[in-house]
Amino acid sequence: MTTLLIAVALILALLPLLMAAVNLWHQPVLRDRALDGSLVSVLIPARDEAANIENCVRAALASTGVAVEVVVIDDGSRDGTAAIVERLAAEDPRLRLLRAPPLPPGWTGKVHACARLGEAARGTHLLFIDADVRLLPHAAGAMAAHAQQHGIALVTGVPRQEIGTLGEALTVPVINLLLQGYLPGGGRAFTAHPSLAAACGQLILIDRHAYTDAGGHAAVRGVLHDGLALARRLRTQGHRTEVVDGATLASCRMYRNFREAWRGFLKNAREGMATPSGLPVWTVLLFGGHVLPWLLLPAPGAAVALVASYAFRSLVTWRGREPSWTIPLHPAAILVALAIQWTALIRAAMGRKEGWKGRAYSASNEA
Template sequence: MSWLPWLSLALAAFPWALAGRNLFRLPRARGEPSAPVLVSVLIPARDEAAQIEGCLRAALSSRGVAIEVVVMDDGSRDSTAAIVRRVAAEDPRVRLLAAPPLPQGWTGKVHACARLAEAARGTHLLFIDADVRLRPQAAAAMAAHAEDHGIALVSGVPRQEMGGLGEALTVPMINLMMLGYLPQGGRRGTRPSLAAACGQLVLAETTAYRAAGGHAAAPAILHDALSLARRMRVHGFRTEVVDGSRLAGCRMYRRFAEAWSGFSKNAREGMATPLGLPVWTVLLGGAHILPWLLLPHPAAVLALALSLTLRGLITWRMREPWWSVPLHPVAVAVALAIQWSALLGGGLGLKPEWKGRSYGGPPANPA
């Protein structure tokens, strides 16, 4: 099949058409808001004893804008709540809430976020995960960006910190997909189909959030940030993805098994659909894996150069560790394996578990 190397070259060139614009047009949030603003930093937390104090200390170091920090303890079985109480005793800006029992038809994080939004007092709601470490200027910069550009929701992918092989084989796919395969990369607009957001770092203007129905409008969803961004665009509000690598850091996982489970639980609301996954397998496998099997054909060599250069540019732009770049083809293979495992497991009626809860049912239709 003499055409196969040329197909791999075409597939490797395809993401450059998107990444060439996304990489260098990704906006950076800067400055401080001119209007009086209170940012409510909202943290859903379930079994986060190892993470929560670092998250709180970073949030409390925010400058340039008034903040409150509200933590929803979502039935933790460890010392999460006790740690938050101790920090709250030191700083009155911190509040601890206990999540009510999880209602039927809700996912845990969405339920916690909805209840956090109800309790928040701020003009802006900044949802972050417990493993996120905000930079001191982050809350002010995101609120200023929203104010300056008339944006109702601002999101970004934090700098992804990786300390081991398991993370390097999974986490970099977030930015590869966002910047290399998403038209417009989540740039400013109101078209729902082009919306994007990262649930690790989402700031929403409170009035717009409530007008769009907030998290409660799609209680069974797992990709909560993407669903929220699409829904806000449906209601006529503008959303945008900015460079989150300078606003926050995040170490999502510390072991390969943990990363596999974490990405698996969201898979069937992403690529792992019967119609979509074969297409993604061709796009990703053909561009980033197939060329290795076709060496030393000149087209395969060029395809590899395009693939690794793209990954290197994304790594540089998003400030990820350089040592993960040579692992790129294996990371793509692992990503596809996770998606196929989730799809086949769903067909067998298996549901992935995360922190004691089962996920992976039919996705809700975001209103």
């Protein structure tokens, strides 16, 4: 029995390592490029983002290589978000502030705000970013140029994740681990099937015509994972989408502690792994490849599986430019990820709603 478990653990540890190696080898790294005749609309939905919005806006306005406008929509903030944007807009005419109307039935908050931003944008390309994202100067131009040169409707990437606490280290790195180690093709454009699409809602550039053709955010109004839903929608409509190296384009500090991270990932889990049919499979894949080897020590085969597991984690961490001190926490991060997913599934079965910034969302994703 132990021999069988060691074989299973070794296979489950090697598979993501091999897939990540292939995915990362082929993942595009975008360079600084000038793009004439285009306007990138940097679109920022903001709700209670007084701590983030100024740095986010200033970074977007510092874009080079392409003309930009920056549009922020204040989505019912209860802090000083709007006042900060108004002050910055007085300094730079490229910046506009919108006020979100009341949230209609059937919409989630961020998706509704993004839909209004899309309507107000004037650009040839729409770059949706979260308020905690900091664009590097070349990002907007490089993403638009890549889209134009390769005929890609949606270009996205996971920004370099800034991690400062133990709670973040136990949660945030799983984003890249799942994308690179468990999605064939890693979201590249050649994987044309909608089921193989991927996107990070923190950083998404969409060609204006493709966005309109696919129905924009109105076509995915009830979801929480708007990036993934848009990517799948675009592929269904015959458009190409691609995940590129986002760590060279932007940075992001998603959460500040374990409580924030737990609530944030719990909110989105029902549109990810936390389904009755999918989560048992994910549990076998993740637990078997990254936790089981520890339980099988000191068997020699278990040690090999453990090396493969940590090699996978190290590779993804290095390419994502995440802190190396998070690597030893790898098995604990896997256990926390599974705990979040199982909690979400159980809460959904009980009809519990997940709250975020004063709004509650049910398992059916209706606001």
